[in-house]
Each structure stands twice: as structure tokens, then as C-alpha cells.
Amino acid sequence: MRRASTIHWLVALAITSLGLVSIAAPASSASVRPKASCNWATATSAVSCGGMSALVSAAETEGHLNVITLPSNWANYGTIIKDFEKKYHIAINSENPEGSSQDELNAIAADAGRSDDPDVLDVGQSFGIEAAQKGELAPYKVATWAEIPAAQKDPNGDWYGDYGGYVAIGCDTATVTVCPTSFKQMLDTGQGYKIGINNNPTEASAAFSAVFAAALANGGSFNNIKPGIDYFAQLNKEGNFVATTAGPATVQSGATNIVIWWDYLQASEINALPGYASKWKVVIPTDASYAAYYDQAINKGAPNPAAARLWEEYLYSTTGQNLWLEGEARPIELPYLVAHNLANAKALAALPTAPAGTTTFPTQAQITAAQTVVAADWPTEVTSGP
């Protein structure tokens, strides 16, 4: 692992970027499409191209779908992939399941024109926007487009929010006497708090979001993330912060007894550990509600354009939305499902209670500005330099 050090993966990345240059061939139309029907590669909705049944038959003719960076234990993707394959007899080729959003963008650039080029993406919002600006995405609006909140979709249909959750505080009730329910309470000393976040906030969006939530709890705003950095600096100084990558392993070993992480990942990764179903308590902090959603997008050069569109229709159907919910992620159309009694009640009850009122989100400009601040200040403020 260490030997796959900087130089080695610089190498890998450099090859990837070279691929961009060397593979200049246009996307081949490997898929066979029925003559009479319209071109699914440019269809912006199912209706515009003959409706759902035409889409299903075109997708089944393609027979394949390439997905990327979908871990099977993440937001229930393992089940979702199996169910889709069974329902439509389409074989899913799942590439690099543990990869990052940047890996996805690198892949669609490097694999362009190949039959295994990813058809669909599941990316953090800034990456969806970046890909859209580069003209790498095919706009498409699913049948339930209207139920996706306007703040969580590109008006053109290049990318659209899919599932997400809230920054939550998970706590081991077996070793912590008083489980904190707010950022302020986590500053209490003498309680034996060993608080961790999942990775480096300049690298991982879960950790970045934890800092943003801390800012909201400490007088900051979507325009001002600095109080969040100050908060962790103070936590670090007090000795409550465990500056390592927290997750199931650090929880089991006792290195961290409190983790600030997405509620749905706490559920699928920590509550799922043997014995942790009841003793790991997850709450949304009372002094900050910060939510974020990932986005779906279709690769413009998708080798299986109909299957890609069918995948999106499936994900945004009641079935697809409930499957995410069963993975303890909050599907984007959850308010609609709840209002129409369509949500899986048991899965819904398993989620930590969401804060009342409508959730607000930072704009992309606010996020970018905050990222710049975190990139510059996190390493110097919350630091243990030489």
C-alpha cells in the first residue's frame, strides 16, 4: 500500500490523463438500436422517445449497463444492482466500487469510446457541476422530475440529487455515560469523549460536511465555515478530538467512541457491526442540521444510452427510492413518498428523526468558497506540525 505511494499513483493518474489525449476516437455506437425508434443517446425524457415501454425494450436490447463507484454496502446499492439485473435482464458491470467522485470523472474521460465506459455516475455535487461544464453529461429528466427539489437539480437535467442524509453524531452508549446530542456538548471535558470524523476534510466530503455542520452550530453560516475549523481546533486542543480516520474499525477498537458522520453511513457501517445495532446511538445534532445529497448523471458518451436512462427511471421509481431508504439513505423524493404513504414505514422509522422544517442547502458557490477556506486553514489550524 505504501509502495503504491505518490509516484506510483501519480503515474496512474498521469496515464489516465494521457488517455484523454490519446483516445481521440469518437464514441462508437456499439449498441444496436431498432431502426424506427428515436435515438436514446440524445433523449431527454422517456416520453420524448416513445415512453417507458419503448425505453425498456431498447435497454433490454442493449443488455448491459456500466456503473462505477457503487459499493454494495453503501446506500443499499448491492440490492439495487441485483434487483435491476433481475427485473430487466440487463447485466451490470460494476467498476471500481470503492472509488471517489474524481475517479468517476477520470474514468469517463479515459474510457471514452470504449464499450466499458461508465454509463451512469453517482457523484458529489461539485463534480456533477464540473462534468456538466465540460459538456460530458447527457441531460435527462426522469418521470418524477418535478418531485426533486429545485435546489438539488440542474435545470437542464445534467445532474440531479439522488440520496443523502444529515451530518449525525454517533455514540457508543456502552462506554460513554452521557452521549452528546449537540456540537456544544461535545466540547465538555472529563466525559471521556473520543470524537472522530471520517477522514480528511480536504479530501472526503463526509468530513468536510462535519466541519460545515460545526460551523452552523458555532455562529457560522453557509457563507462562513471558519467557525467550524475553529471548533475542531478547540476540540483538538482540549483532547476530545481523535485526529484519525474514524469508522467501524476505530469504533470497534475503542479508539473513537463518538463519530461525526452521515447518518446513513453510521447506520450501514457501524450499526451493522455485530452487537452495535442497539448500543450505537445516532442523533442529528440539535444545534446544526447539515444535509447533502449525491447526484445522478448520465455520461454523454454512454455506450448503453437506453439502459442508462432506464437505470435512472428505476432509481427514481417508488421501488428505487424505497431501496435507498432501506439502505438508510434518504432518497431525494422522500417527502413526496411520505406525503403519499409510499415510503417503507419500517425503513423510515429506522432513520434518526429529521429536523423539523424544510432543509436548506448551500449553493455551489458557497460550497466552493468554503472548500477553499478548509483547504487553506484546516492543515494549519487543526494541526500537529513538527
Add this chain to the structure above:
Amino acid sequence: MEQIRKRGLVRGVRPALAMAPFAIYTFIGLGIPTLAVISLAFRSEQGKLTLANLHTVAQGTYRIGFENSIILATITSIVPGILGVFLAYAIATSHSGMLRRLVAAASGVLANFGGINLTFMFIASLGSTGVLTVWLAAIHANPWHYGFNLYSFYGVAFVYMYFQIPLMVLVITPALGGLRPSWREAAENLGASSFKYWRTVGIPVLLPSVLGGMLLLFGSGFAAYATADTLTAGTVTLAPIQIGAVLNGNVIAGEENIGYAIGFGMLVVLSITMILYGLVRKRASRWLR
């Protein structure tokens, strides 16, 4: 005459042919990417030639990253370098062939051990609730009570010892083998004390090899990424971690060229290290044939 010349030519071609797969592999795996990193470091996101990326990474948090990486690499080359020499000497002069083989094999494995596995091994053993920590606490010697913090700069340096010391043992053992017993016998026959032997023969002969080994350790410590990244959640700013953040991360989008510029900076540092290594190697090989 003609015949001989032809043979000579064939003889020259054959080794070159044998080398070709390796040369091609190295060129594709290392040469092209190196050129790509250098070229992209000087380009803007729009592909125009620029010095802006280098300017950015020469200051602020990126400069701190370089400074920390160099300090970390220096500490983790000198300390394990010295410890490694003593360990290797003790092993080389031991009478147990079994022990020598065992240490050689273990060093080969441990020198390549790193990343998430290594991180978790240390969290599980020396984290605040680690197994070893709990044992030490039982005899009132909990290192965390004496200022030890695994998730800090010195924590990272400490963890690096785990692969740096075996690496030093690996690179220095052949040099120790070159220290011929007959030299020591000759010195003793001429009345030299052990101290005098080391001062006038042993250390001068070994020094270039030790320095060379330390330079290799410097390169290894400077470029190591996964261990520090997983251990410290970015609270220790190091150049490789910053490359990871811009090239590989989920947070910062569209700043890849900054990553290439940091990569270029690292290439410069490593090139200097390699040139120095080449120089001391030349010196070292004088005695060790």
C-alpha cells in the same frame, strides 16, 4: 576481423533485447507519467502555459506541506538509519545463520508494509485504547500520559520507523559484508584499538553506504502517502496528502493542475536526493567490490 566485429555487435544486442521489456515497462509506467506531470504542472486548467500553479504551491499551506514532508523525511531517515546500521551490524556479526536469514526475510517483508494495514495495526496496539497501551497503563507507563500522541506529526514519524528500520537493514547489510574481517585483524596486529579501527577504517569505509541508505530512506519517507493519510485525517500537512486531496478526493474539484505542480516539486526534491545518492554510491563502491 569482420567475424569478430559481428559477434561483438550480436553480443551487444542480446543484453539490450533482454532489457527491452523492462525498459519499455519503465518508460510506460514511469517515464511517460513523469513527463505528463512535468508538462501539466506548467499548464492552466484551460491548457495554457503558465507558472501560476508553481507560484501557488510555493506558498501558504502548500509550502507548509513541503516543509513538513522534508522534516518528516529527514527525521525518518536519520533515526532509523542509525538504528538500522546497529541492528544490521549486530545481526551480521552474530554467529547464528538462522537469525541472519530470519532477519533478512523479515526485513524484506516489513520494509514493504504500509498503508491502512499499518495504520490500523498501530491504532489497535498503541492507540489511546490499544492493547499495548492498556498493558503499559497497567504498570503505570501509559505513553499517552507522557505526551505521546499517535495521531500527530511525531506519531507518523514513529509509525514510519516500522518500515524504515527494516529498509535500512536491507540496504546496509551488503555493505557490512564488504567490511572484511582481515582488515580488522590487520589493524589489531598493528596494535590498533577497537576505537581506532572504527575511526580510521570502519567508519570511513561504511560512511558512504550509510549516507546512501539514509538518502534512500529519505526518498521513501518523503513519498509515503497512505499511512500518514489514514492515520491523521489531514491534521498533519504533507505534500503527498495534498496531492491526494486535489487529484483523488471528493471535496476539491477542478484543481488537478495544482496537484501536478506539487508532484513536480516532489520530483525536484527526489531528483536531488537521487543525484546525491548516485554520488555517494560511487564513493561507497570503491571499497565494496
